[in-house]
Amino acid sequence: MSRRPLFAIVVLCSAGAGCHDVDGAPNATSPGSDSALSVFERRVLPIFKSPKPSSCSECHLSGVDLKDYIRPTQAETFAALVASGMVDTKETDRSKILGFIGRKPEKPSLVTEKVRKEEYEAFRAWLRAAVREPDLLSAKSTDEPFGPKVSEEVIRHARSDRVLASFVENVWSEIGRCAACHSPEKNAEQVKKHGEQVSWITPRDPEATMRHMLDAGIIDAETPEESLLLAKPTERVKHGGGQKMVVGDRSYKQLRRFLDDYAATAGGEYRTADDLPRPAGEVSEVSEIWFKLTDVPEEFDQKLLQVDLYRQEGDGWSKDRWATSDRPVFGKGRLWQHSLGLTAPRGSARAEEIRGRQTLPAGRYLAKIYVDRSGKLAADFRAEMGAEDLWGEIEVESRWAEGYGEMTEAPFPESRLRR
Ligand code: HEC
Ligand code: HEC
Numbered sequence: 045m046s047r048r049p050l051f052a053i054v055v056l057c058s059a060g061a062g063c064h065d066v067d068g069a070p071n072a073t074s075p076g077s078d079s080a081l082s083v084f085e086r087r088v089l090p091i092f093k094s095p096k097p098s099s100c101s102e103c104h105l106s107g108v109d110l111k112d113y114i115r116p117t118q119a120e121t122f123a124a125l126v127a128s129g130m131v132d133t134k135e136t137d138r139s140k141i142l143g144f145i146g147r148k149p150e151k152p153s154l155v156t157e158k159v160r161k162e163e164y165e166a167f168r169a170w171l172r173a174a175v176r177e178p179d180l181l182s183a184k185s186t187d188e189p190f191g192p193k194v195s196e197e198v199i200r201h202a203r204s205d206r207v208l209a210s211f212v213e214n215v216w217s218e219i220g221r222c223a224a225c226h227s228p229e230k231n232a233e234q235v236k237k238h239g240e241q242v243s244w245i246t247p248r249d250p251e252a253t254m255r256h257m258l259d260a261g262i263i264d265a266e267t268p269e270e271s272l273l274l275a276k277p278t279e280r281v282k283h284g285g286g287q288k289m290v291v292g293d294r295s296y297k298q299l300r301r302f303l304d305d306y307a308a309t310a311g312g313e314y315r316t317a318d319d320l321p322r323p324a325g326e327v328s329e330v331s332e333i334w335f336k337l338t339d340v341p342e343e344f345d346q347k348l349l350q351v352d353l354y355r356q357e358g359d360g361w362s363k364d365r366w367a368t369s370d371r372p373v374f375g376k377g378r379l380w381q382h383s384l385g386l387t388a389p390r391g392s393a394r395a396e397e398i399r400g401r402q403t404l405p406a407g408r409y410l411a412k413i414y415v416d417r418s419g420k421l422a423a424d425f426r427a428e429m430g431a432e433d434l435w436g437e438i439e440v441e442s443r444w445a446e447g448y449g450e451m452t453e454a455p456f457p458e459s460r461l462r463r
Contacts (some may be wrong), residue, residue: 080173082178084118087166088104092116099160102149105313107194108201110163113141115187122174123185129192133181137169148426149204158458170224207253213327215273218295220402221279221383225285238284265310268303290348292421293370294328294385296307300425327395328368328385331402332344333444334451335369337413338380341456345375348416350429353384353440356408364389367404373415379449386443404444411438435459 091098091110099109114128115121116125125131130141145164148157174180192199219226225234228243235242244262246252257263257273262272274296275281277288289295304323314320335351350370354361364387371382384401388394413436414429421427434456446451 072144075209078173080170082119083166083170083173087162088114088118088121088170089116091163099145099148099163100157102152102156103147103204104159104199105202105204105306105309107199110145113190117182118174118188119183120185122180122185124187125192127185128189128191131171133175136175137168139167139171142168142171147390149256184331186293190452194312195316196316197313197320200312203322207306207309209306210263212250212253214298215255217329218298219245219253219286220332221295222285234284242284243346254291254369259279263303263306265307269300271299271303273303274299280380287372290372290422292416292423292425292427293348294368296425298328298441313323323390324385325390326364326386326399327390328343329398329400329402331367331386331404332446332448333367333383333384333404334448335379335384335411336379336453337450337456338379338453339456340373340375340378340380342375342378344373344415344417345420346372348421349373349380350414350416350433352412352414353404353409354412361410366394366409380456392422406443408439408441411440413437442454 090430092114100109113121113125113128117125122131125139125141126133131139136142140162145160148160152160155432187316193204223245225231226245227243227245228235231242241260244253244256244260246256254263256338258265263270272281276283277285278291278296279287287297298384301321301324308314309388336347337351348370349372350368352365353367354364355366366388367384367386369382369384371380373380381410384396384404388398411436414433415435416422416429416433436459438451438454438457440454442452
């Protein structure tokens with residue numbers, strides 16, 4: 045058994061985690077206080093009653109928790125743990141429940157690491173003491189065995205690594221559009237004028253960015269649609285950066301996809317695989333390639349216009365779009381312009397290629413232009429542009445160079461449809 049330095053013992057004692065014995069071995073000088081019951085009541089039961097999340101929450105946003113493996117009395121808890129196969133009564137230190145508690149991420153947080161150590165030592169000490177008491181060993185579980193109340197798919201979906209992957213796919217992939225004013229590497233001026241809170245991006249660190257958004261209330265996990273992450277760029281709440289997206293556009297849909305799912309996951313709303321949202325069929329990545337349509341009829345002012353680009357392949361055009369962009373028309377200026385989001389079918393080779401390498405191959409493309417004349421996307425953000433919204437098409441040849449100054453331009457086409 046490893047020796048701990050004295051100060052560690054002091055720290056543990058002040059945290060109320062069993063002052064007489066950090067290792068959980070029986071303490072010969074204070075008989076009675078090391079009985080299984082005493083250990084259970086002083087060290088295990090408080091975990092059950094604590095409103096704070098257990099160490100499991102570092103990897104499981106919901107679905108499993110250490111509290112699910114504790115019942116109000118020692119006898120019930122022990123019997124149910126044994127019945128669920130969570131305790132090795134011959135070698136308690138090898139019990140499955142200790143394996144669960146002992147799991148830790150590569151970079152555990154200091155706070156959680158302390159909680160984890162307390163939980164681990166509490167359970168280890170209690171199990172060691174419990175198997176020495178014949179009454180406990182022979183107790184029978186009358187209740188259901190322990191275990192998750194949700195399906196395996198839901199546990200997997202709620203794992204922090206999965207949640208982070210969804211953040212990267214749906215939010216981080218859009219962050220380039222906010223970086224000029226919200227990344228500390230670029231926003232010295234905004235900070236001077238508005239304060240440190242405008243620096244909500246941590247460069248190259250999506251996990252830290254997500255954590256900060258949750259801590260700072262930019263993500264509202266209770267009412268996700270109220271999140272500042274949506275309210276600011278849509279200008280439902282006054283935004284120093286102006287209107288950056290509108291309800292129903294692709295960016296809005298993606299942010300909602302993450303936010304709604306995060307809230308449902310954190311709130312424990314999923315039970316089975318059927319409850320889980322289906323992944324989008326397409327992945328996307330915001331680029332710095334700009335596209336502009338000129339001579340747009342003024343009557344389309346503020347109507348959402350979407351351009352989809354299909355690459356030339358042989359005599360025709362690709363089956364899937366290679367890029368897309370949507371933004372309201374600027375009627376007075378008779379123009380529409382925006383940066384392109386590169387797109388690819390999920391799981392395709394190109395889906396990998398567009399990650400972090402935001403280029404569109406030079407060449408000829410067909411631009412399909414949709415206009416939401418009835419405002420249906422604003423009315424229902426889940427609605428999509430359909431054949432009835434297709435205004436027209438135009439062929440465009442370009443190098444698709446990056447940068448606002450290198451914008452590719454095309455004239456707004458005559459409609460092929462009757463108005
Ligand atoms: C370091 C991250 C991490 C921590 C902390 C963690 N788990 Fe897990 N857990 C996982 C991973 C990863 C899986 C998926 C299992 C696999 O793929 O092998 C999982 C799966 C599970 C499962 C379902 C499958 C199985 O192995 O039975 C349960 C139940 C579970 N964990 C319970 C817990 C409990 C209870 C805690 C806290 C005491 C906890 N976990 C803490 C990472 C963690
Ligand atoms: C041209 C600069 C600019 C751009 C681009 C920009 N913003 Fe902002 N944003 C600001 C300024 C300035 C503030 C501070 C004043 C305010 O709260 O409106 C701000 C504030 C915010 C806040 C509130 C932060 C807080 O904690 O108070 C959020 C959230 C936000 N922006 C989201 C976004 C998102 C999402 C994008 C990208 C889609 C974006 N912004 C793009 C300038 C910008």
